[in-house]
Amino acid sequence: AQSVTQLDSQVPVFEEAPVELRCNYSSSVSVYLFWYVQYPNQGLQLLLKYLSGSTLVKGINGFEAEFNKSQTSFHLRKPSVHISDTAEYFCAVIRNTGGFKTIFGAGTRLFVKA
Amino acid sequence: DAGVIQSPRHEVTEMGQEVTLRCKPISGHDYLFWYRQTMMRGLELLIYFNNNVPIDDSGMPEDRFSAKMPNASFSTLKIQPSEPRDSAVYFCASSLPGEDTQYFGPGTRLTVL
Numbered sequence: 001a002q003s004v005t006q007l008d009s010q011v012p013v014f015e016e017a018p019v020e021l022r023c024n025y026s027s028s029v030s031v032y033l034f035w036y037v038q039y040p041n042q043g044l045q046l047l048l049k050y051l052s053g054s055t056l057v058k059g060i061n062g063f064e065a066e067f068n069k070s071q072t073s074f075h076l077r078k079p080s081v082h083i084s085d086t087a088e089y090f091c092a093v094i095r096n097t098g099g100f101k102t103i104f105g106a107g108t109r110l111f112v113k114a
Numbered sequence: 115d116a117g118v119i120q121s122p123r124h125e126v127t128e129m130g131q132e133v134t135l136r137c138k139p140i141s142g143h144d145y146l147f148w149y150r151q152t153m154m155r156g157l158e159l160l161i162y163f164n165n166n167v168p169i170d171d172s173g174m175p176e177d178r179f180s181a182k183m184p185n186a187s188f189s190t191l192k193i194q195p196s197e198p199r200d201s202a203v204y205f206c207a208s209s210l211p212g213e214d215t216q217y218f219g220p221g222t223r224l225t226v227l
Contacts, residue, residue: 004153031212034214034215041160041188041220041221042220042221043118043205043207043218043219043220043221044157044205044207044216044218045217045218046215049214049215051214090157094214101162101170102216103149104156104157105156106156107156109156
């Protein structure tokens, strides 16, 4: 079975500062990894995903994430955040051997302050 | 494309009443997922369909919950009878054949009084 742990439930940060949202996963099989973002009163939308290849993945809105197999981590980063990045961010995994059951982490709420 | 469409966006009902949530997936997507989101439990997968057939309903909390997908463009999630602990935001999502990314609808906020 797979599981996802997002280490921070809330991350406050000032505008234009860098941010890192942490995600660790556990799985006995190879997985694909995702970050989704949820803006207030909206559904989730994909930020980026890692399937294979380069461990540094770039997504929308200037976000990137790095897959670290040895540490079973997939941390999300942005060098300079904007007020509009205030949202909830979900890390998720899906096994890459078939099936589409996505396991989501508990979410990290990012507050960007002026 | 209009994206995944869910209705109603908000539903307020009284305990014991039947509630039906509706979802129209993106055209051409053959996977459909129902999720429930609460503060306490986060985002939980309730059930998912492939080509209108339920594949995994292990997340359905109890017999009061049922889901159907009579055709490729429509699905329902029914709660009968509803209870206050069912209050949550319910999301529908769909994905393309062989595609790992899910596309979420805006959700239905259910309040059971």
